[in-house]
Amino acid sequence: MMTKYNTVKQAIKSKILDGSYLPNEKISSESELMKEFGVSRHTVRLAIGDMVTEGWLYREQGSGTFCADRTEIDQTISNNSKDIAIITTYISDYIFPSIIRGAEEILSKNGYNVSLFSTNNNHETEKNVLEKILSQNFDGVIVEPTKSAISNPNINYYLNLESQNIPYIMINADYDALEPLSITMDDEKGGFIQTEHLISLGHKNIIGFFKTDDIQGKKRMKGYLKAHRTNQVPINPNNLVSYSTHEKASKTVDELKKLLAKSNGDKPTAIACYNDELAIELLDVLREKNLNVPGDISLVGYDDSFLAKVSEVKLTTVEHPKSVIGQTAAKVILDLIKEKSGNQKKSLDQVKSVVFEPKLVVRNSSKKLNP
Amino acid sequence: MMTKYNTVKQAIKSKILDGSYLPNEKISSESELMKEFGVSRHTVRLAIGDMVTEGWLYREQGSGTFCADRTEIDQTISNNSKDIAIITTYISDYIFPSIIRGAEEILSKNGYNVSLFSTNNNHETEKNVLEKILSQNFDGVIVEPTKSAISNPNINYYLNLESQNIPYIMINADYDALEPLSITMDDEKGGFIQTEHLISLGHKNIIGFFKTDDIQGKKRMKGYLKAHRTNQVPINPNNLVSYSTHEKASKTVDELKKLLAKSNGDKPTAIACYNDELAIELLDVLREKNLNVPGDISLVGYDDSFLAKVSEVKLTTVEHPKSVIGQTAAKVILDLIKEKSGNQKKSLDQVKSVVFEPKLVVRNSSKKLNP
DNA sequence: ATAAATTTGTGCGTATGTATC
DNA sequence: GGATACATACGCACAAATTTA
Numbered sequence: 001m002m003t004k005y006n007t008v009k010q011a012i013k014s015k016i017l018d019g020s021y022l023p024n025e026k027i028s029s030e031s032e033l034m035k036e037f038g039v040s041r042h043t044v045r046l047a048i049g050d051m052v053t054e055g056w057l058y059r060e061q062g063s064g065t066f067c068a069d070r071t072e073i074d075q076t077i078s079n080n081s082k083d084i085a086i087i088t089t090y091i092s093d094y095i096f097p098s099i100i101r102g103a104e105e106i107l108s109k110n111g112y113n114v115s116l117f118s119t120n121n122n123h124e125t126e127k128n129v130l131e132k133i134l135s136q137n138f139d140g141v142i143v144e145p146t147k148s149a150i151s152n153p154n155i156n157y158y159l160n161l162e163s164q165n166i167p168y169i170m171i172n173a174d175y176d177a178l179e180p181l182s183i184t185m186d187d188e189k190g191g192f193i194q195t196e197h198l199i200s201l202g203h204k205n206i207i208g209f210f211k212t213d214d215i216q217g218k219k220r221m222k223g224y225l226k227a228h229r230t231n232q233v234p235i236n237p238n239n240l241v242s243y244s245t246h247e248k249a250s251k252t253v254d255e256l257k258k259l260l261a262k263s264n265g266d267k268p269t270a271i272a273c274y275n276d277e278l279a280i281e282l283l284d285v286l287r288e289k290n291l292n293v294p295g296d297i298s299l300v301g302y303d304d305s306f307l308a309k310v311s312e313v314k315l316t317t318v319e320h321p322k323s324v325i326g327q328t329a330a331k332v333i334l335d336l337i338k339e340k341s342g343n344q345k346k347s348l349d350q351v352k353s354v355v356f357e358p359k360l361v362v363r364n365s366s367k368k369l370n371p
Numbered sequence: 372m373m374t375k376y377n378t379v380k381q382a383i384k385s386k387i388l389d390g391s392y393l394p395n396e397k398i399s400s401e402s403e404l405m406k407e408f409g410v411s412r413h414t415v416r417l418a419i420g421d422m423v424t425e426g427w428l429y430r431e432q433g434s435g436t437f438c439a440d441r442t443e444i445d446q447t448i449s450n451n452s453k454d455i456a457i458i459t460t461y462i463s464d465y466i467f468p469s470i471i472r473g474a475e476e477i478l479s480k481n482g483y484n485v486s487l488f489s490t491n492n493n494h495e496t497e498k499n500v501l502e503k504i505l506s507q508n509f510d511g512v513i514v515e516p517t518k519s520a521i522s523n524p525n526i527n528y529y530l531n532l533e534s535q536n537i538p539y540i541m542i543n544a545d546y547d548a549l550e551p552l553s554i555t556m557d558d559e560k561g562g563f564i565q566t567e568h569l570i571s572l573g574h575k576n577i578i579g580f581f582k583t584d585d586i587q588g589k590k591r592m593k594g595y596l597k598a599h600r601t602n603q604v605p606i607n608p609n610n611l612v613s614y615s616t617h618e619k620a621s622k623t624v625d626e627l628k629k630l631l632a633k634s635n636g637d638k639p640t641a642i643a644c645y646n647d648e649l650a651i652e653l654l655d656v657l658r659e660k661n662l663n664v665p666g667d668i669s670l671v672g673y674d675d676s677f678l679a680k681v682s683e684v685k686l687t688t689v690e691h692p693k694s695v696i697g698q699t700a701a702k703v704i705l706d707l708i709k710e711k712s713g714n715q716k717k718s719l720d721q722v723k724s725v726v727f728e729p730k731l732v733v734r735n736s737s738k739k740l741n742p
Numbered sequence: 743a744t745a746a747a748t749t750t751g752t753g754c755g756t757a758t759g760t761a762t763c
Numbered sequence: 764g765g766a767t768a769c770a771t772a773c774g775c776a777c778a779a780a781t782t783t784a
Contacts, residue, residue: 063763097468115487434748751780
């Protein structure tokens with residue numbers, strides 16, 4: 001039996017198959033089809049609705065109904081679940097859980113599953129993870145780059161994401177060569193206000209500890225130096241200590257002990273730390289040496305993590321947007337996905353990278369230098 | 372945005388997933404659904420129509436609408452990607468990142484993706500998460516129960532996991548009625564050794580703070596009481612404070628202040644805490660009151676989290692196997708999956724629940740009572 | 743065995759909301 | 764801002780298939 005909406009379906013299908021409607025071409029509007037076939041709008045919508053679920057057409061509110069490009073259908077069929085991958089260097093440490101949580105919150109609200117991968121800050125693992133993601137059907141990827149300051153051997157995999165049309169964005173840092181969309185904070189400015197805070201308190205002999213195998217550390221260090229120059233405070237090269245991930249446990253503690261053992265005139269009166277984690281570690285060393293914080297020495301952390309509020313001396317530190325970064329990353333990746341499936345041209349330039357401004361959080365670990 | 376027909380869809384989906392509608396069972400007629408949801412027939416038909424094309428339901432003219440048998444669909448789709456879901460109460464807080472990391476490590480080594488879900492310790496969210504997992508193809512599920520001490524309204528969903536032949540295990544706690552495989556620690560014994568440690572140091576007036584909306588807290592409290600009885604130390608009922616998740620911020624601090632304000636003879640000399648997080652919070656209160664730990668009062672935590680080593684007084688606490696629990700859970704779920712696909716009979720009884728023994732970690736927050 | 747009631751299928755008219763151009 | 768197009772929602776009528784009295 002031929003129902004009216006089936007007649008309409010057949011007629012539209014014919015036009016598609018004989019080439020009257022080309023892929024991505026707009027077909028007649030619903031009211032036009034009403035007149036054309038002498039049926040009600042309800043019937044037209046029944047026909048079109050069926051053909052949309054069958055993959056012949058797609059609709060765009062406010063614009064029209066279009067003929068689908070059936071050559072690409074194979075890619076869309078396989079995946080009816082919505083999945084986002086998040087790659088971070090570490091899963092369980094420090095501020096990463098907060099970032100992940102922020103992203104998970106937004107993504108799950110929008111019906112996406114979140115799959116987690118960690119690289120352990122290791123390029124080889126990053127490679128394995130990227131291969132895994134490329135061989136499955138993820139709708140988007142959020143990446144925290146591994147060792148972002150070092151040239152990355154896995155750039156091909158990221159380019160491959162692009163050619164497979166899988167949107168990805170980077171958080172905290174980015175890989176220079178790729179220029180991806182990224183959600184970061186202004187780490188240089190963060191390092192700057194961190195150090196300038198100490199300078200404004202009268203400190204002139206400030207140790208800076210920075211991890212320099214990721215971009216964040218390099219930028220924070222740059223800010224540290226800039227604060228000195230801007231305020232015309234001479235820099236003692238011995239006061240600048242850079243370390244890499246695998247050295248953090250030992251080198252920083254050793255260097256601090258060395259610097260503390262100096263003769264009186266040169267003694268440092270303040271320390272700027274790459275992050276709170278390090279600050280807390282160094283705080284233990286200072287306690288051991290019977291140095292009071294902030295009485296004898298001021299200490300400024302970075303990230304405003306839970307660690308900043310946990311010790312007896314609450315840390316002065318720089319705010320890190322943590323879960324907001326996660327949330328923002330989630331929103332941006334959702335925009336990218338939406339944009340991909342919708343109309344391409346107009347909105348492409350509207351999704352932009354985001355840079356958060358750092359803010360100083362003053363607590364009890366820093367104070368005015370005693371003259 | 373929630374449209375009316377989407378609300379109806381969700382409600383019907385829930386009834387299918389929680390077992391209210393069994394496969395091939397007739398669901399309410401269109402006119403019944405109209406009354407039930409207070410919507411028009413058009414809306415009901417939109418919802419049902421969608422779910423028919425999605426494979427949840429099928430219709431028979433003159434007879435009714437029926438629940439589809441989804442057990443046979445899954446096999447034909449044959450997902451070749453390997454996915455495990457992990458459900459925890461919180462993602463970013465405290466010891467959970469370590470647990471998740473332990474599981475992720477093992478699972479990713481075995482080629483599985485890990486998808487994360489958090490319930491925020493909320494049964495409603497747990498329900499949504501379980502519905503999501505049931506409507507996709509996960510190979511296994513690791514669950515940290517939400518409010519395990521309270522009867523759980525989502526038991527149907529867990530039973531549905533079983534009928535869909537999806538293995539699941541629970542960590543940290545379990546739901547009494549289900550008797551699932553579980554990876555836990557002996558929390559009663561943990562509470563026991565925690566308190567007995569204080570008793571052995573001569574303390575007799577020991578406050579106990581326990582969160583009692585999960586099983587762990589109830590067991591730890593039981594251990595606290597048992598330690599008193601075993602050592603014939605009388606229990607002052609005022610010294611036992613139980614609180615629930617939503618009270619933790621305020622009630623514990625208030626109660627401690629109240630107990631500290633007592634007359635001299637009754638003054639508590641030690642505190643046993645549900646976990647390190649609470650211990651650190653209380654430590655702040657004690658500092659405020661100018662009480663020295665452990666000089667004036669001893670403090671014992673639980674979990675041996677990073678928090679235990681971060682303050683100036685390193686906490687005496689009870690070891691929690693954190694990442695080992697995650698790893699073990701991963702191994703067990705892999706065994707269950709292997710068993711499911713391989714030979715069934717022989718090995719069924721070889722996969723067993725695991726209970727870890729607690730161990731006391733003595734640091735500086737507890738010491739012998741001054742006579 | 744037949745008629746009545748129930749349930750889904752098809753179709754029309756109308757109104758309001760929202761996105762796009 | 765206004766016109767156009769799709770999205771959601773309500774109400775009504777009749778047809779076809781099935782169940783039930």
